[in-house]
Amino acid sequence: MANEVSFQPGLYRGTAGYYDRFRLPYPAIMLTDLSRRTSPSGHGRLLDLACGTGQLAFPLSDRFADIWAVDAEMDMARAIHDKAAATEGAAHVRAVNATVEELDVDAESVELILIGNAFHRLRRTVVARRCFTWLEPDGHLALCWSTSPWAGPLEWQQAFGALLHRWQDALGATSRIPPGAEQQRQADPDQDVLSRAGFDSLERHHFAVEHRWTIDELAGHVRSTSFLPPSVLTDSASEFDADLINELSPHTTNGLLTETVSFAYDLAHKPATATTD
Numbered sequence: 047m048a049n050e051v052s053f054q055p056g057l058y059r060g061t062a063g064y065y066d067r068f069r070l071p072y073p074a075i076m077l078t079d080l081s082r083r084t085s086p087s088g089h090g091r092l093l094d095l096a097c098g099t100g101q102l103a104f105p106l107s108d109r110f111a112d113i114w115a116v117d118a119e120m121d122m123a124r125a126i127h128d129k130a131a132a133t134e135g136a137a138h139v140r141a142v143n144a145t146v147e148e149l150d151v152d153a154e155s156v157e158l159i160l161i162g163n164a165f166h167r168l169r170r171t172v173v174a175r176r177c178f179t180w181l182e183p184d185g186h187l188a189l190c191w192s193t194s195p196w197a198g199p200l201e202w203q204q205a206f207g208a209l210l211h212r213w214q215d216a217l218g219a220t221s222r223i224p225p226g227a228e229q230q231r232q233a234d235p236d237q238d239v240l241s242r243a244g245f246d247s248l249e250r251h252h253f254a255v256e257h258r259w260t261i262d263e264l265a266g267h268v269r270s271t272s273f274l275p276p277s278v279l280t281d282s283a284s285e286f287d288a289d290l291i292n293e294l295s296p297h298t299t300n301g302l303l304t305e306t307v308s309f310a311y312d313l314a315h316k317p318a319t320a321t322t323d
Contacts, residue, residue, distance in 0.1 A: 048103050051153075057222055060275055061121070061270050062268070064270040066129075072192070076310075091113070093158075116146060152180070166227065170237055183318045195259060198306075206264070206293070223272070244320060254308055258304045
């Protein structure tokens with residue numbers, strides 16, 4: 047395949063506080079289902095790659111003896127470190143500040159690898175091969191996903207999406223998402239990337255959860271993104287917030303905006319008979 051589209055480094059710099067507070071948690075029903083299908087032993091290693099502030103690592107921390115929460119942003123790694131220190135029973139959650147492509151992990155030393163809302167931002171071919179090498183035979187890789195509040199069919203979501211596009215244009219932030227990224231992923235789907243790496247199956251499991259947002263929460267959520275973080279909004283932040291309130295207030299009911307969030311994970315399996323080169 048041709049070289050994959052690359053995202054700039056540092057896109058999430060300064061977002062960790064917003065990410066931790068305003069990103070929706072993965073639902074317990076999904077994580078319970080994931081655990082049932084992967085059967086962690088209780089004494090294995092979990093890798094949470096491009097982990098943000100640990101939305102997957104911490105809820106699953108009681109199922110593993112060793113957890114690496116890996117993110118390229120120093121702010122995210124610092125947040126993981128602080129949260130592990132402050133959370134009872136999370137001393138085994140290790141913050142690792144590194145890119146996935148440069149991470150050093152022993153072959154066949156990991157039971158489960160998780161990537162939450164981030165596989166499309168990585169060099170998928172390289173990362174898939176590395177994950178295959180790191181996993182124990184019969185291990186699993188789970189690509190976890192959730193929909194964004196501006197991407198749905200509801201009137202308020204369409205208004206929200208249009209507002210974000212206007213502000214990206216106004217602030218010159220459109221290039222923070224490289225052109226052609228989604229087209230390349232459609233031309234070379236994740237399933238094909240993982241199959242070439244040696245994984246023998248890819249199963250998707252869906253979970254729908256109703257959620258109610260306040261406008262202030264949506265403003266915080268925007269600041270957790272790579273395309274309109276605080277470093278891009280800068281002195282325009284107050285004007286953005288006012289525009290958001292003006293645009294979305296007519297759609298609220300009792301001050302809230304309701305959507306059905308779609309969560310999912312794609313589960314890939316390393317064959318029990320696989321050998322690592």
